[in-house]
Every structure is written in structure tokens, then in C-alpha cells.
Amino acid sequence: MWSILANPHRFMAFSRYAVPVCYAIGTALFGWAMYQALWVVPSDAYQGGDIIRAMFIHVPSAWLCMGLYLGLAGSSFVWFIWRHELADIAARAIAPIGAGYTALCLATGSIWGKPTWGTWWLWDDARMMSVLVLFFLFLGYMALRAAMETRQKAARAGAILAMVGAVNVPLIKFSVDIWSSLHQGPSVIRAEGPAMAAVYLNPLLISFLGQGLIVAAMVFTLMRAEVFGQQADALMARRLSEG
Amino acid sequence: MTLPSPLLSAFRQALSEAWAGGAGVLLPFGFFAGTAVLVPFTMGSDPDLLAKIGPGVLWLALALASLVTLERVFQADLQDGALDLWVQEDGSISQIAAVKTLAHWLISGLPLVLLTPLLGMMLQVPATQTVPAMVAYALGGLTFFLWGGVAAALSASVARGGLLIALIALPFYLPTVIFGTLALDEGLGGTSILFLAASTLFALGVAPAAMGAALRLAAD
């Protein structure tokens, strides 16, 4: 699929329809999940009462921000090796959305943490720290790109950083994990299968799917804007050089 | 170890550069004086407290030394045209960057490590921790310089991107800080020092290539 999309024209043709479709289905799924989360799902005394409803945003956003970083590193790699213009456009579009989702994960996490753990923030919690670091990776990536003169240079610098960052992420995760953790271990994605009641699990997965589609739509939207911008630049350059 | 001659020369040149900069002799002194004066005044001189924060202050100092030093080196190389000369030494710019990093670590990082016993005394670090601390600071400092070098090389072409560097380098410093802090508690027998060594090796493997690519970009 990616090799098909690597052609900007085909990408534009595809995304033209994909964007509204993703938005529509994503919003519908997410809306249903939110309805379930806010009115249907029973509150859970052990996890802090009604605040458990934050889970339906927190957990998908946690998964998505990690996924978005993988996407960033992947498209950076593709650009660095094959110089596919579209891969760079994708990387550029992913970064702010990734940063936003990471911030969302941090925010919902600390909102959840206040009633359950009695504090907004824990310094030596492994998950929290690794998400914070992910946030800094996104910020650093964007700051670096913004500081470079030309798009070409921004792409090169960004790709180097994203790739090195990707190699380092497992190390960060591992080091942080052996440090200590208050955060609960995985209860959905684990070898023995999910250990979560279906009332929680189904809306959670639906919410994840819905948010995932919305994220995809947002990324495509930003990419389209960028492609349009570049076409406009090219047009302008042609006009300028003609007279 | 016999280095090929360009690398050896890059090393010698970087050594003399770091030395001539005055940083070599003065960094440990400056840092020593700085912590000696500022830390007790601002954080109190309670021995228990100092014992707790002492190692951390040293880590911070190493991290800062690595960031500030390499930023200048690459920025200066870019401005005075020396980077152009090095970039053209075919294919070896990564190795040269690594060797320069090493030289600057020797001059600006290692003296701090060697001063550890003295600083440790001041900051109430228990005597039994001195040797593990020195090993940990040596390995950790080198890792800091390597990752800091990547960040510095990446932002070399940006006018005074000092803080961009800090932002970029931080995530990379984290594993080192964690393993290093753990290693101080566990001593040389523990596993953390092995992890620390592994993370240093990892940086040695990955950082030079990234530095090389970033320096090429900076010269463009």
C-alpha cells in the first residue's frame, strides 16, 4: 500500500476520500465509546470510582502516542534511505499530533493519578517518565525542524534525530522499567490475553479504534495541506522565473 | 591500539584545542568551586542531605559539561571553515567526530571523575562508594559526551542552538543517569554497572554515525 501512496498524486486522490471517511467512522466509534464510558460502564471503587472513565481516553492515547512515534521513525527511515518526499511530509505531519497525544496521555494520566495515587505526578514512576521522555523527543524533533533553514535540511536533521531516537527508545523503556513503577502492568496487551472485564474492554478497544481513525485523518489532513503548500510554492516559483 | 593517522591527528588536534581553550585545567576547578560554594548555601549543609544530593549534583555537572563543550567545538569548526576540511576526509567524518568527542571527554569530563574523591568528601559521599562512583562517572560521562555530540552536531548550523541541544540530548541521557545512579548504590558487583557499560557501548556504536551524518548536514 505504501508504495502506491508514495506517489503524491495517488496519495492526494486516495486521501481526498480517506480523510472524510476516517473522520466519520472514527467519530462515530469514539462517540459510541464515550457514551458507554460516561453512562453505561459501572464505576469502579478500586480504581478511584468514576474516574475510571478517564481510562477510555488515557489508555488509547497512551497506545497512540507510542504508535505515532513508531510512525515518525518509520517514515524518517524511508525518507533517509529512499528520499520519498511523501515520507518526509508524513513525518512532519505526525510530529505535532504525536506531541499532542503524548500531552493528552500525560494529562489524563495525572488527572487519574490525583484521586487514585493522591498525587498529580510521581517522579520515579517508570511509565510516567518514559511518556515524558517521549514528549521531549517529539518536542525536540519539532524544535530542530523549526530551527533549520530549508525544508531539505529540516528533513535531514529530523530524520537523523528520529532514527537515533527510535534506536534509543527501547533502552529508555528498559532502563526506566528496572527503576521502579507504581503504574499497573499491562492488562490488555499481554501474552495470556486480556485480563479485563468485557464491559471495560469493549468500549476501550472501540475507543482506541475510533481515536486511531481520527488520528489517521488528522495526519492525512496535515499532509494534504503540506502537499498543497508545496504545489503552490512550485507554481509561485514558476511564475517568478517566467517574469 | 594503533589509530590510522588522520584519526590520531584529529585526536591530537582536539586535545590541544580543548586544552588551549582553558577548559581543561579550569573546568574541574570551576566546577569544584561552584558546587563547593553554591550547593551548601542554596540547599543547606546538612550532611545527610548533602550525601543524598551529592552524586546527583555530579551527574548534573557531567551532563552540563558535555553539552556546553561539544556545542562550542562543532559550532567553531563550522564557523572557521575547519568542518569543511574534515568533512572531505572521505567517509571518515563519523570516526573523526567520535575521536574528537573522546578527546574533549578526556579533557573536560575525566578530570571531574578524577576529582570525585575530593568532591565526594565535600558532598559527604560515603568512602565505600568512591570507586564505583568513579567508574560510573567515567562510563556515564563518556556516554553523555557521545549523545551530547549528536545533539550538538545536529544543531551546529542553527545560530547558537544551545538550548535546542539540551532538549534533544535529554532523552538520551536518561538511561545513563538511571543506570549510573543505580550503579552507585549497587557498587561494582551489581548488574547496573554492566547495564551502564552496555549503554556506553551502544552509544559508541550508534552515536558516531549519527554525528557524522549531522556534521555533513551542518557543512551543507
Add this chain to the structure above:
Amino acid sequence: MTLPSPLLSAFRQALSEAWAGGAGVLLPFGFFAGTAVLVPFTMGSDPDLLAKIGPGVLWLALALASLVTLERVFQADLQDGALDLWVQEDGSISQIAAVKTLAHWLISGLPLVLLTPLLGMMLQVPATQTVPAMVAYALGGLTFFLWGGVAAALSASVARGGLLIALIALPFYLPTVIFGTLALDEGLGGTSILFLAASTLFALGVAPAAMGAALRLAAD
């Protein structure tokens, strides 16, 4: 206050220089990130401990920001020939240096002060201390920048005298740190904040002339 036009221009130019360097926007972030990540890992995250060292960490950060920033400014002015132009504005080089220092403090020092409530929350500084802390950091930071500027100007003609600077500046930082730390405890009603303000005024009176003389020397 109406500044004469050369001073106003020097101020505007210094502002845009500090801003363009990226330090303006990024320094608070970089520092925020730095403390957020490194301090708890290296020094532990015990809230009591953090409450004790928090204010000190902020003082250290201000001190470092002042040293690193101004060194670069004057070094760059010397190398690109801008210093020659300023030195010839008859007699006013002291004032120009003061104004530039002010601009860089505004861009690199003040944001840290403004972030104090946030950092204070993270580092467990008690809420009642927030306002006195901000006043103290603002005054203290300015004093740091002024003395740091003198040290930076003195070592501007030495190639990369970064650590020479630290050594020269430290003694001057000491009174500020002492009064500042006391002021944090005493609050706005105490006398320490007055002493702090007095030391800032003193620096404002003496440092510019010293900077001017040192910059003239550097240009020679």
C-alpha cells in the same frame, strides 16, 4: 523612561539576537525538561528532599544561564567585528553593555522566574513561598547576569574562556545567593529581600563600568 536612541537600539538588537538564538523560547523548556528528568532520578523523588533542594536547583539554573549566555554574546561580538562598532560609540560602551545584559536577562532569565510557580509545584516548593521566590529570583537573576557579564567581558579575548568566567564570577554570585536563599525563607516582609535588592542596585551601579572597560580591553 526614555532611553537615548543608541541604547534603545542596542536593546532591541540584543533582544532580537537573544530571541533568534532560540534560547528565548527554549531555555525554560530545556531547563524544565532538565530538572524534571534529571533531578528526581539522580537525587531521589522524596517530596521532603525535593522541597529542600528545589529552590537551590533553581538558583543553580539561573547562575548557569547567566554564565553561558553572556559569554557567548561577547565572544560573538568580538569575532564578528560588532564589538569594534560598539566600542566606538563614544563613552557609552558601558551603558550599551548594561542594556545588552538587561535584554539577555529578559530573554533567558525572566522566563525561568515566570515558570517558578510550575517548577515550584514540581519541586514541592511551598505555595506561600511562590511570590517571594519570584521576586528573589528576578532580582538575583539580574545580579547574576550583571556580574556574569563582567566576567564574560573580561575573558572575551581569551579563546573560549568559559571556565575562567565561572571562576571570576563565582565570588560575586555568593552574596546574591546568600541573601536570595534567606529571602525565600523570610518572605517579602523580611530584611534579606532588602539586602538582595541592595546588592542588585550595587551591581547595577558598578558592573556596567567594569563591563565597558573590559570590553574596550577585549577589542584592543
Add this chain to the structure above:
Amino acid sequence: MSDPALIEGRGLGAVRGERVLFQDVSLAVQGGDGMVLRGANGSGKTTLLRQLAGLSEPQAGTVQRTTNHHWIGHSNGLKPHETPRSHLANWARVWGSEIEVEDVLLQMQMHRPADVPCRLISAGQKRRTGLGRLLLVPRDIWLLDEPFNALDADGQALLAGMIATHRAGGGAVIAALHGTAPIEVSDEVVL
């Protein structure tokens, strides 16, 4: 002596390392003069000019200036992040100049790269930007250190014209030069 000299150096000397670079150099320049400093590389032209500008203290002798001067050194005084426009606008403000920066940019033919940061513009464009300062405020003395360096033929003609106009208006120029001078020389000091 009819006119008082705009700038006058008496018995100037410079020592660098163990070496006497020059000694007993006396010179005086009146309005309309164009003095050229000549000498091999390292003979002390820059050193002498810096003494005349008051940037460097002479090891011997004295310098007297009756009016203000412009200084153009080997380096142009540009910040990497500044643009030619912002550089000139800034110095126009510093000197309280009434002149339109736009006109100066046009005259120096720097209107096209006027908004490109100085770290990106070409060597000759940097020099033109620095030379543009000469036009911001009229000052009687111009001290120029190899001002024709890095300029293309047009640029050299442009500068020569600026110097001629300046001298015609009663100004004086002291310039360190190598090679044939593209300006009319009224006096030469050889170091």
C-alpha cells in the same frame, strides 16, 4: 598648514610580540584627502588603522581626531541571524539617521537579498551590507581596511564612486589596500 587636520597621528608606534611593527609614523589627513596605507602582509596596516580609530592604544605616539569617523574592518560586524535590512536599520537607529534604509539597500544593490539572514548571504553581499553603514550618516573620516575585498567589478566601482563623492563633499578616507588602488590617491603611507 591652512586647514586643521581631520585626523592626525604623531609618532605612532606598535610593538607585537618582541617585534616593533612600525615606529614614528606620523600622518595627517585633511578634508578631500584619500590616503592609502600600503605594506606587505603583516606589516601593520590593520594595527595602524585600529590605532587611528581609537580601537587600539598606541604603544607610542598620539592620535587626534577632530570629528567622528566610520570604521570598516576585515570583518563586517554582521550577526548571523541579522538580515542586511535589519542590520542597517539598527545602525540607522543607533546613529539617529534620517536616511531611508531602503535607499541604502538599493544603492548597495542589496535589495534582493535584503531579508536573507547574514549567515546565508555571499561574501560580497556581506561586504556590501557592511559598507552600507557608510551611507547611513555622513561622517567626515572613513577608515577602511581593505574595503574592496570580496567585491565584484560592479561593487568595486560602486565603492570607488562612494569614496569619490565623500571626498568631494569634504570628507577624508584612509584605506589599507593591496594592488592597484581603484581610487585617486592623494597620499601614501608605506609600512
Add this chain to the structure above:
Amino acid sequence: MSDPALIEGRGLGAVRGERVLFQDVSLAVQGGDGMVLRGANGSGKTTLLRQLAGLSEPQAGTVQRTTNHHWIGHSNGLKPHETPRSHLANWARVWGSEIEVEDVLLQMQMHRPADVPCRLISAGQKRRTGLGRLLLVPRDIWLLDEPFNALDADGQALLAGMIATHRAGGGAVIAALHGTAPIEVSDEVVL
């Protein structure tokens, strides 16, 4: 084509900002050639030279070099704390040169300030030190960006002589120049 070109650029193009600096520039240089790049300030000579040297990625076209080259840019690559002697000695070691640095210093007439830190020597002395690198190891291609800048008459003759010798020995030179070329020009590219 009899000889294969030492260096060849095909269809080179450069874009800076929104502007096309140059496009479709093709050039080839054989042993003995002395090619001069001409053009107004900011026309792209430095940019083209950097592409030829492999320092800058061309936005269009390709560069092929069959042998190694020397690069002399606008800045000389000297560190402020280095002395001319230590600079040349260092690059001699990097390139595994057999030549005596002392001889190079003598030839460049830099034996007197050979031990003064580069931040203190004069502009022309800096340039001579940088040019001294050309003599450390023989390389077929010399890429020179305004190499005559800041040199006095002796220095210009010296460099012209070096270039002539180099070309007589089968080397090639590509130089960006303003004004009359003090070397024999075999080919000109105007940007």
C-alpha cells in the same frame, strides 16, 4: 574526449530560498586546466564550488571526481589558538605527508609569524597559512574560492606561481575570481 576529466559536473543546479541560483551548469576539467568561475556577488560561485567539492548536495545534477582534491574556501579553517606551524603540521599528519612543514612555511613566507597564534596574525598571513595546505600533499584538483583575497602583491605572485607549477605537473584548478585573473585561464564559467 581524449583524457577522462578529473572532475565533471553535469546539469548542476542550486536553489536558495525561492530563487534558482543557477541551473544546467555542466563543466569538465582535465589535467593542466585552469578554470575560472565568474559572476557578480551572490551569483552562486561559492555554492557551485561547494557542490563540486562534495560539501553541498546539488539540488539538480551530479558531480564526478576521479581523484582527490584540495579545498580553499572563504574562511581558512584556522583555529584561534593554533599557530601556522601547528596548523600545517597537523594537516601534514592527517594526510600522511612526507614534506617538511618548515619548507612550506618558508615557501609561503610564513616562517616569521610561524609561532604566533592564528587569532593574532594578519588577514594575509591567515590566508597564506591556509594556502600552505596546498603544498602539503600533491592532489590533482584544487578548488579555490577567491584565493587571492587579502594577499599582498608578493603573495599573489607566489600563489600564481604555485598554480602554474601545479598545472604544469598535470593538476587542474577551478577558482572563483573577481577582477583580472593573475593566472592563465583555460576556461571560464560565468554564472
